[in-house]
Amino acid sequence: MSEILFKxxxxxxxxxxSEIESGEIGLPDxxxxxxxxxxxxxxxxxxxxxxxxxxxxxxxxNGLPDGHRQIGTDAKQRVPRLLIVDGQQRLTSLYxxxxxxxxxxxxxxKERIFIAFSPKDEVLRVTDAxxxxxxxxxxxxxxxxxxxxxxTVKDYLDRLRTRRPVDEEExxxxxxxxxxxxxxxxxxxxVLELSSDxxxxxxxxxxxxxxxMGITLNxxxxxxxxxxxxxxxxxxxxxxxxxLSREPTTAASPFNYFIWPDPDQLLRVGVGLGFRxxxxxHVYSILRGKDMETGEFSDERRDQQFAILREAQxxxxxxxxxxxxxxxxxxxxxxxxxxxxxxxxLLYTYVLFLIGKRDFRVDDFTLRNVLARWFFMTALTGRYSxxxxxxxxxxxxxxxxxxDGAGFAALLDSIVRDTxxxxxxxxxxxxxxxxxxxxxxxxxxxHAALNLLEARVLFSKMKVSExxxxxSKANRAALERxxxxxxxxxxKIGIADTRDVNQIANFALLEWPDNVHIGDQSPAExxxxxxxxxxxxxxxxxxxxxxxEKMTYHDFLAERRxxxxxxxxxxxxxxxx
Numbered sequence: 026m027s028e029i030l031f032k033x034x035x036x037x038x039x040x041x042x043s044e045i046e047s048g049e050i051g052l053p054d055x056x057x058x059x060x061x062x063x064x065x066x067x068x069x070x071x072x073x074x075x076x077x078x079x080x081x082x083x084x085x086x087n088g089l090p091d092g093h094r095q096i097g098t099d100a101k102q103r104v105p106r107l108l109i110v111d112g113q114q115r116l117t118s119l120y121x122x123x124x125x126x127x128x129x130x131x132x133x134x135k136e137r138i139f140i141a142f143s144p145k146d147e148v149l150r151v152t153d154a155x156x157x158x159x160x161x162x163x164x165x166x167x168x169x170x171x172x173x174x175x176x177t178v179k180d181y182l183d184r185l186r187t188r189r190p191v192d193e194e195e196x197x198x199x200x201x202x203x204x205x206x207x208x209x210x211x212x213x214x215x216v217l218e219l220s221s222d223x224x225x226x227x228x229x230x231x232x233x234x235x236x237x238m239g240i241t242l243n244x245x246x247x248x249x250x251x252x253x254x255x256x257x258x259x260x261x262x263x264x265x266x267x268x269l270s271r272e273p274t275t276a277a278s279p280f281n282y283f284i285w286p287d288p289d290q291l292l293r294v295g296v297g298l299g300f301r302x303x304x305x306x307h308v309y310s311i312l313r314g315k316d317m318e319t320g321e322f323s324d325e326r327r328d329q330q331f332a333i334l335r336e337a338q339x340x341x342x343x344x345x346x347x348x349x350x351x352x353x354x355x356x357x358x359x360x361x362x363x364x365x366x367x368x369x370x371l372l373y374t375y376v377l378f379l380i381g382k383r384d385f386r387v388d389d390f391t392l393r394n395v396l397a398r399w400f401f402m403t404a405l406t407g408r409y410s411x412x413x414x415x416x417x418x419x420x421x422x423x424x425x426x427x428x429d430g431a432g433f434a435a436l437l438d439s440i441v442r443d444t445x446x447x448x449x450x451x452x453x454x455x456x457x458x459x460x461x462x463x464x465x466x467x468x469x470x471x472h473a474a475l476n477l478l479e480a481r482v483l484f485s486k487m488k489v490s491e492x493x494x495x496x497s498k499a500n501r502a503a504l505e506r507x508x509x510x511x512x513x514x515x516x517k518i519g520i521a522d523t524r525d526v527n528q529i530a531n532f533a534l535l536e537w538p539d540n541v542h543i544g545d546q547s548p549a550e551x552x553x554x555x556x557x558x559x560x561x562x563x564x565x566x567x568x569x570x571x572x573x574e575k576m577t578y579h580d581f582l583a584e585r586r587x588x589x590x591x592x593x594x595x596x597x598x599x600x601x602x
Contacts, residue, residue: 051105133268244305299337303417358473474596513545
């Protein structure tokens with residue numbers, strides 16, 4: 026049998042909370058923010074009250090040197106010896122309810138969890154307005170464990186007596202129920218503690234193997250944990266930025282229509298800029314101050330590496346840089362995140378933007394145009410769709426020999442040209458357009474090209490870019506994807522398979538009233554009524570072959586794919602002008 030990687034230790038709820046406060050146990054960390062909904066927190070306390078088992082906790086002895094603050098509380102006494110790997114939600118629930126502490130929700134806002142208790146029925150409820158007005162309930166059980174037990178019991182009984190009589194026998198029963206709830210501080214927890222010799226990859230493997238939810242821990246999780254220990258302000262900055270990116274405001278903010286990033290995504294941007302790495306495999310060890318040759322840890326080395334990350338992250342979260350970068354996808358013809366199939370590709374483009382601006386001093390005008398061409402290429406080809414870290418590592422590696430800003434721009438443009446070859450435009454791209462997938466890079470590149478070409482919507486005076494504006498909201502989208510060969514018509518001629526009907530070459534962008542009026546008529550029926558609105562230029566934008574309405578369906582698809590590929594190529598050519 027292999028060496029046992031853990032030991033089993035018994036804890037009570039009181040001891041767990043005490044060691045969180047003292048800094049022995051770090052909370053929160055790996056799975057922050059708090060994801061459980063309040064009814065699930067209530068269920069946890071109900072199970073404990075009934076004496077049911079509620080699972081184990083998995084800790085990791087981190088082996089970090091002393092001298093820094095712990096995670097999760099205001100008392101800054103020591104570095105946590107133990108980090109929570111599994112059971113974060115349960116441990117956070119225990120601490121938040123018993124200590125009356127706030128939790129950080131997935132929207133990065135803080136809130137208290139209020140659980141109520143009815144001693145008469147021995148029922149726990151999530152506190153709401155009805156519960157607060159019901160004298161049978163203690164509306165916030167947290168007060169029982171915060172030095173106000175007797176006062177709480179007295180206040181509860183006094184309030185109850187204003188609503189109904191309470192004799193001595195019932196009072197004793199009510200007090201006994203409250204005492205049983207209070208005694209949850211002695212509830213036993215089974216804790217498995219992983220040795221500090223276990224590395225982060227093995228910890229993640231242990232977690233996945235024993236966690237029934239099958240959640241996968243990644244390297245970003247461990248680095249965010251490390252930030253909570255040694256640079257909690259940095260992690261808080263990431264979370265604040267992510268929260269503000271989701272909140273529209275008239276003030277300067279990171280809000281945008283392209284991406285609502287999560288902390289681990291922005292962490293990758295900082296790491297990419299600071300360390301020129303996309304793989305986080307070794308960054309965790311580097312930030313711990315580990316010498317990759319000797320395996321020894323150094324406080325000085327750790328501080329140096331965190332200083333690099335601190336500077337890079339500040340640059341990445343700078344609003345001028347962020348908002349300046351968001352003009353890149355706009356320049357490339359992309360109007361919103363709805364047109365982007367890879368957030369990773371967008372963020373890796375941001376890394377290159379920051380490197381070009383900070384490290385190579387490329388002027389804003391040149392940088393925006395170079396990165397617009399780069400982003401269009403990566404979005405169209407799905408450059409970062411498979412093994413994105415490995416691909417980005419390669420892209421970062423070729424920058425090592427670049428001498429200056431001109432070399433930076435020339436290198437990226439060279440990669441773009443080498444990727445978008447004649448064979449790509451004439452063979453690969455038309456084949457990629459032969460799909461019925463509703464979200465495909467080639468389709469959105471076609472829409473981006475229409476924006477770049479300042480194309481008008483089919484049969485309309487409105488520009489595509491105007492009707493794709495993400496700020497426009499209505500009950501029904503102003504712009505719809507219209508079947509040029511309507512579904513009902515195709516069914517009549519024996520073409521009913523969804524993969525055939527929903528070929529992207531069968532779709533055109535149309536204002537929704539026109540889409541409604543066309544209905545299921547054949548192209549030969551409805552097109553003559555709209556032919557007067559169709560110019561030669563509009564036929565080109567929408568890739569319509571001559572006499573397309575009379576073509577067989579499959580011949581039409583084959584011809585239109587070629588023309589759509591040409592429109593994409595022509596739109597992309599605008600980025601070189």
